Amino acid sequence: xxxxxxxxATLVLLPALAYASxxxxxxxxxxxxxxxxxxLQNGAKLFVxxxxxxxxxxxxxxxxxxxxxxxxxxxxDNLLFTGxxxxxxMKTTMLPQDAKAWFGAVPPDLSVIxxxxxxxxxxxxxxxxxxxxxxxxxxxxxxGWNNLVFPNVGMPHVLWELQGIRTAKFADExxxxxxxxxxxxxxxxxxxxxxxxxxxxxxxAVADLVGYLQWMGEPAQNTRKRLGVWVLLFLGGFLVLIxxxxxxxxxxxx
Amino acid sequence: xxxxxxKQLPADAPITAKALNWVDARFPLTSTWKAHLSxxxxxxxxxxxxxxxxxxxxxxxxxxxxxxxxxxxxxxxxTLAFASVEYIMRDVPWGWLVRYMHSTGASAFFxxxxxxxxxxxxxxxxxxxxxxxWLFGVAIFLCLMGEAFMGYLLPWGQxxxxxxxxxxxxxxxxxxxxxxxxxxIRGDYVVxxxxxxxxxxxxxxxxxxxxxxxxxxHIIALHEVGSNxxxxxxxxxxxxxxxxxxxxxxxxxxxxxxxxxAVVVFLIxxxxxxxxxxxxxxxxxxxxxxxxxxxxKTPLHIAPVWYFTPFxxxxxxxxxxxxxxxxxxxxxxxxxxxLKSRRGVIFKIAALIIGALIVTGMAIFDxxxxxxxxxxxxVMILGGLPWLDHSLVKSIRYRPDWHxxxxxxxxxxxxxxxxxxxxxxxxxxxxxxQEHILLADIAQTVSQICTFxxxxxxxxxxWWSAAGQxxxxxxxxxxxxx
Numbered sequence: 001x002x003x004x005x006x007x008x009a010t011l012v013l014l015p016a017l018a019y020a021s022x023x024x025x026x027x028x029x030x031x032x033x034x035x036x037x038x039x040l041q042n043g044a045k046l047f048v049x050x051x052x053x054x055x056x057x058x059x060x061x062x063x064x065x066x067x068x069x070x071x072x073x074x075x076x077d078n079l080l081f082t083g084x085x086x087x088x089x090m091k092t093t094m095l096p097q098d099a100k101a102w103f104g105a106v107p108p109d110l111s112v113i114x115x116x117x118x119x120x121x122x123x124x125x126x127x128x129x130x131x132x133x134x135x136x137x138x139x140x141x142x143x144g145w146n147n148l149v150f151p152n153v154g155m156p157h158v159l160w161e162l163q164g165i166r167t168a169k170f171a172d173e174x175x176x177x178x179x180x181x182x183x184x185x186x187x188x189x190x191x192x193x194x195x196x197x198x199x200x201x202x203x204x205a206v207a208d209l210v211g212y213l214q215w216m217g218e219p220a221q222n223t224r225k226r227l228g229v230w231v232l233l234f235l236g237g238f239l240v241l242i243x244x245x246x247x248x249x250x251x252x253x254x
Numbered sequence: 255x256x257x258x259x260x261k262q263l264p265a266d267a268p269i270t271a272k273a274l275n276w277v278d279a280r281f282p283l284t285s286t287w288k289a290h291l292s293x294x295x296x297x298x299x300x301x302x303x304x305x306x307x308x309x310x311x312x313x314x315x316x317x318x319x320x321x322x323x324x325x326x327x328x329x330x331x332x333t334l335a336f337a338s339v340e341y342i343m344r345d346v347p348w349g350w351l352v353r354y355m356h357s358t359g360a361s362a363f364f365x366x367x368x369x370x371x372x373x374x375x376x377x378x379x380x381x382x383x384x385x386x387x388w389l390f391g392v393a394i395f396l397c398l399m400g401e402a403f404m405g406y407l408l409p410w411g412q413x414x415x416x417x418x419x420x421x422x423x424x425x426x427x428x429x430x431x432x433x434x435x436x437x438x439i440r441g442d443y444v445v446x447x448x449x450x451x452x453x454x455x456x457x458x459x460x461x462x463x464x465x466x467x468x469x470x471x472h473i474i475a476l477h478e479v480g481s482n483x484x485x486x487x488x489x490x491x492x493x494x495x496x497x498x499x500x501x502x503x504x505x506x507x508x509x510x511x512x513x514x515x516a517v518v519v520f521l522i523x524x525x526x527x528x529x530x531x532x533x534x535x536x537x538x539x540x541x542x543x544x545x546x547x548x549x550x551k552t553p554l555h556i557a558p559v560w561y562f563t564p565f566x567x568x569x570x571x572x573x574x575x576x577x578x579x580x581x582x583x584x585x586x587x588x589x590x591x592x593l594k595s596r597r598g599v600i601f602k603i604a605a606l607i608i609g610a611l612i613v614t615g616m617a618i619f620d621x622x623x624x625x626x627x628x629x630x631x632x633v634m635i636l637g638g639l640p641w642l643d644h645s646l647v648k649s650i651r652y653r654p655d656w657h658x659x660x661x662x663x664x665x666x667x668x669x670x671x672x673x674x675x676x677x678x679x680x681x682x683x684x685x686x687x688q689e690h691i692l693l694a695d696i697a698q699t700v701s702q703i704c705t706f707x708x709x710x711x712x713x714x715x716x717w718w719s720a721a722g723q724x725x726x727x728x729x730x731x732x733x734x735x736x
Binding site: 111243 | 298340344351503508511512519526530532541542544546735736
């Protein structure tokens with residue numbers, strides 16, 4: 001029995017041990033703004049202004065933004081720039097072959113990006129939140145930009161106006177597993193040129209954008225959760241009834 | 255053949271009675287209702303384990319009904335499939351609910367079916383006279399695996415695509431015909447539109463038809479011999495003057511009301527997942543599957559969905575280094591059969607020849623091929639249970655206590671195999687003799703040990719299941735009134 005207990009304890013602990021040894025940049029936790037309508041609206045504005053030029057969200061219709069409190073007039077006046085109709089899908093006008101030539105890769109569709117980027121390291125929103133806050137200037141790259149979360153990324157820092165320009169500081173450190181080798185380790189950012197926003201404001205804006213991306217990944221998600229509460233309440237009540245019905249039949253069985 | 259006879263009801267009989275009488279003269283409605291529900295006697299001591307059969311039927315219905323609605327909006331076309339799923343999630347009224355019910359239903363199906371099988375294992379439900387019930391069940395399980403595998407390609411995400419690619423490629427490991435066979439299955443040199451179309455066809459019509467037929471056969475066979483029970487004794491051995499088992503209760507209303515209660519409990523759990531965690535942490539809907547299929551980008555880690563992983567782990571455990579152990583295992587098993595089996599000379603000669611052929615084959619052909627064979631055998635071997643189990647009693651309740659530990663070790667091995675199957679290789683690091691000298695990937699070694707435990711459980715069953723001190727089996731079922 002002791003053997004069995006040891007075995008079970010080991011099995012329970014092992015995944016945790018494996019987890020701890022995983023490499024890679026730790027992701028910051030993205031604030032949850034998927035139910036905050038004003039944050040989602042701000043996120044939608046940032047998305048249309050900064051992301052939609054190159055990326056599509058081809059599963060998403062503009063008029064779905066009514067779900068986050070915008071009316072069709074507001075959508076038409078503020079978010080449609082190139083003659084789209086309000087019922088159109090969010091598609092970029094950039095041609096895939098141009099994108100390939102300019103950035104080396106076609107920018108991915110962002111409809112469900114917040115769902116696709118989830119991993120054991122964190123949720124999809126965590127990944128995007130950390131990614132959009134990890135750009136630094138790197139003159140060795142064709143775009144002049146690099147990223148800690150996505151090294152050698154093809155996308156330049158589109159939000160640089162807001163965040164300003166930062167460089168990353170690295171230090172060489174001895175590899176703890178192998179004294180003869182050294183590793184290039186990130187130690188911090190340095191603000192070279194201030195942006196339109198302070199660091200706090202920028203984090204806040206990115207959080208809104210990420211909140212929007214999370215909402216856009218599944219626009220029905222808030223309806224789903226609200227409805228779920230009622231479904232469970234109904235089933236809970238029904239269970240009580242059926243439990244008594246069952247008991248009334250089975251009390252005859254001796 | 256007797257002449258047509260319609261019972262004459264009085265002229266003032268209720269119209270419903272007349273209608274029923276009219277039908278009964280032409281179709282066995284009342285008699286079928288009686289034979290399968292109101293006068294089908296089930297043991298009164300069935301516990302919660304017996305609810306999973308009814309739940310499996312419920313999930314089958316959920317899958318068929320939601321599937322019908324999904325097919326109305328889904329496009330089986332490589333260029334449109336991914337977008338059509340998102341269209342269902344966004345633009346089709348209640349599409350998100352129908353899709354989540356279907357995707358969660360797939361995992362729920364395997365959960366209830368695995369628990370249904372555990373019940374069979376615990377109480378010996380596959381033993382005589384229920385061998386055919388069990389075999390139909392194994393066939394249902396196989397169909398379900400095919401159904402789930404082909405259905406998983408349809409969303410056309412990265413995992414759909416590469417999972418199908420990996421599994422279809424496995425057929426390529428079969429000697430001589432392999433490459434042509436996998437080409438024939440795919441209908442193209444890679445998984446493509448042709449593959450998507452045929453998988454769609456199999457998923458929505460071919461396999462469901464077979465599945466429904468098998469489920470009917472499973473239930474008819476069950477009702478022919480009657481349900482087993484947690485005591486593993488036959489209630490038909492004690493009947494009253496009318497031939498009604500003394501320990502039986504009519505399925506309807508007693509078990510219908512029981513099963514409805516189980517259904518509500520199930521729906522609570524099912525709804526909690528659908529409404530609050532439809533991705534189930536990446537296990538029910540894998541994150542990578544939200545990226546459209548790309549034949550040029552292979553994901554770093556391709557894992558099948560959780561319900562296939564115990565068997566997939568057995569495939570991965572079969573490395574070329576492992577073949578020597580497998581050959582030793584086969585040789586040892588043949589020696590055991592020759593020395594210990596009470597079967598006749600012909601049986602032993604056959605065992606010797608088959609064993610020699612397997613060992614020779616293992617020496618000649620690729621380890622990958624035997625990985626595929628072991629994966630297939632690990633599922634098929636379930637069908638052998640009625641003949642492998644030589645226990646004196648059916649139910650675990652009256653078996654020697656140490657038998658329970660065998661079941662626990664088997665269950666742990668199965669779960670560990672399942673866990674390792676979702677993880678990339680090397681998840682538990684590696685053992686080193688010295689710095690930098692790799693001895694073994696711990697996860698791989700563990701999955702190899704578990705593979706031995708898995709097959710040992712079944713293949714050694716004729717001996718261990720008959721050994722030990724059995725407890726006295728009661729004459730009548732153990733039942734405590736509610």
